[in-house]
Amino acid sequence: MINIPKGTKDALPQDSHAFLALEKKAREVARVFNLNEIRTPTFEHTELFLRGVGDTTDIVGKEMYTFLDKGERSITLKPEGTAGVARAYIENGMDRNASLPVKMYYITPVFRYERPQSGRLREHHQFGVELYGSPEPQTDAEVVQIAKTLMDTVGIEETKLFINSIGCPECRKLYNEALRNFLADNIESMCKDCKERYVKNPLRILDCKEEHCKEINKGAPKITEYLCEECKNHFEGFKKALDEVGIEYTVNPNIVRGLDYYTRSVFEFVTEADKLTVCGGGRYDNLVSMLGGKPTPAVGFGMGLERLMMIAERAGADLGKPNAPKVYIANLSDEQSTLIRKVVYELRRQGVSAECDLMQRSLKAQMKYAGRIGAEYVVVIGEEEAKTGECELKEMATGDVKKIKIEKLIDELK
Numbered sequence: 160m161i162n163i164p165k166g167t168k169d170a171l172p173q174d175s176h177a178f179l180a181l182e183k184k185a186r187e188v189a190r191v192f193n194l195n196e197i198r199t200p201t202f203e204h205t206e207l208f209l210r211g212v213g214d215t216t217d218i219v220g221k222e223m224y225t226f227l228d229k230g231e232r233s234i235t236l237k238p239e240g241t242a243g244v245a246r247a248y249i250e251n252g253m254d255r256n257a258s259l260p261v262k263m264y265y266i267t268p269v270f271r272y273e274r275p276q277s278g279r280l281r282e283h284h285q286f287g288v289e290l291y292g293s294p295e296p297q298t299d300a301e302v303v304q305i306a307k308t309l310m311d312t313v314g315i316e317e318t319k320l321f322i323n324s325i326g327c328p329e330c331r332k333l334y335n336e337a338l339r340n341f342l343a344d345n346i347e348s349m350c351k352d353c354k355e356r357y358v359k360n361p362l363r364i365l366d367c368k369e370e371h372c373k374e375i376n377k378g379a380p381k382i383t384e385y386l387c388e389e390c391k392n393h394f395e396g397f398k399k400a401l402d403e404v405g406i407e408y409t410v411n412p413n414i415v416r417g418l419d420y421y422t423r424s425v426f427e428f429v430t431e432a433d434k435l436t437v438c439g440g441g442r443y444d445n446l447v448s449m450l451g452g453k454p455t456p457a458v459g460f461g462m463g464l465e466r467l468m469m470i471a472e473r474a475g476a477d478l479g480k481p482n483a484p485k486v487y488i489a490n491l492s493d494e495q496s497t498l499i500r501k502v503v504y505e506l507r508r509q510g511v512s513a514e515c516d517l518m519q520r521s522l523k524a525q526m527k528y529a530g531r532i533g534a535e536y537v538v539v540i541g542e543e544e545a546k547t548g549e550c551e552l553k554e555m556a557t558g559d560v561k562k563i564k565i566e567k568l569i570d571e572l573k
């Protein structure tokens with residue numbers, strides 16, 4: 160007996176409709192915001208994530224699925240969606256495109272070797288949005304609108320939007336200094352990760368989940384008080400753009416996001432009851448140039464589909480049903496099976512979902528099966544029906560029966 164790997168999950172045929180429903184809604188929201196899908200490989204050269212995501216992050220430091228392929232290349236299963244999109248953007252010369260901004264979305268599996276106790280899957284799925292080319296804060300607000308529209312479409316009301324600005328490398332220099340000063344007396348007592356972050360990227364200390372570290376972080380200087388003039392104006396512009404369209408938010412200086420590539424705007428949608436982050440995103444103006452492309456401002460988000468589903472189910476959202484046939488055609492004896500298979504094949508070719516017996520069941524068992532798989536109508540074709548070319552179409556929900564020519568079945572059911 161071989162079991163499923165730890166941290167992964169099957170979507171079974173009777174349940175997978177919920178995924179499809181969410182993906183359909185995500186694609187529909189992408190359509191109205193005029194985004195096109197980008198599909199990048201499931202694995203990339205490890206170097207991409209080291210340079211793009213940053214080696215002080217937990218993702219790169221601890222959670223990546225990295226291996227040598229048979230050609231001795233270091234390969235990594237993508238731990239997030241943005242770096243691959245940025246790589247594709249540069250590699251395909253989209254940074255020379257005159258039709259900026261380039262607006263893209265993706266739906267992809269991502270892989271992170273997370274601690275099992277955090278309850279996160281090691282393979283989960285993300286819907287992500289990427290807008291390249293515009294530095295305007297209205298673009299940040301448009302990205303937030305996309306996430307908000309999707310949650311509204313799904314029927315989720317319980318999330319709150321938190322925003323922050325983490326500035327640019329210029330203002331962050333000043334802030335890092337202030338933060339190091341603030342933490343200096345206590346850093347020895349903080350966790351191992353925070354000690355490392357203290358040296359490499361102190362901002363990320365604010366993201367630490369350890370209780371002791373969180374306690375020390377209370378009263379830390381706020382990044383928003385250290386923003387340079389340009390970053391300050393940009394943040395004001397972002398807030399104004401959200402105000403203009405009536406999207407409510409709370410400024411939270413502790414939102415820093417776990418990835419090194421963010422600059423300026425960052426945001427999260429968090430559930431009120433259990434403080435789960437459903438969607439996280441922000442601006443990453445330096446990512447494309449860090450990866451060797453022409454400097455290109457960019458902004459986007461990633462949304463975990465499993466989390467979104469959990470919250471959607473909690474909200475009682477309509478996530479569809481498994482497929483069920485429009486009609487089940489039962490046979491009374493073997494003689495009619497050729498006729499039935501012909502009719503069923505023709506129905507299917509005409510777009511009518513139809514089903515017939517593949518198990519040599521008795522009529523009684525066929526009727527039971529038709530009920531169990533949720534057939535909307537049932538037709539029985541026996542010797543009499545085959546001879547007269549006329550059958551009875553029974554609507555399962557009402558029990559209503561209608562006499563009809565077999566050749567008219569398709570028109571009737573269409």
Ligand SMILES: [Zn+2]
Pocket residue numbers: 326327328329330331386387388389390391
């Ligand atoms: Zn700045």
Ligand SMILES: [Zn+2]
Pocket residue numbers: 349350351352353367368369372
């Ligand atoms: Zn810590």
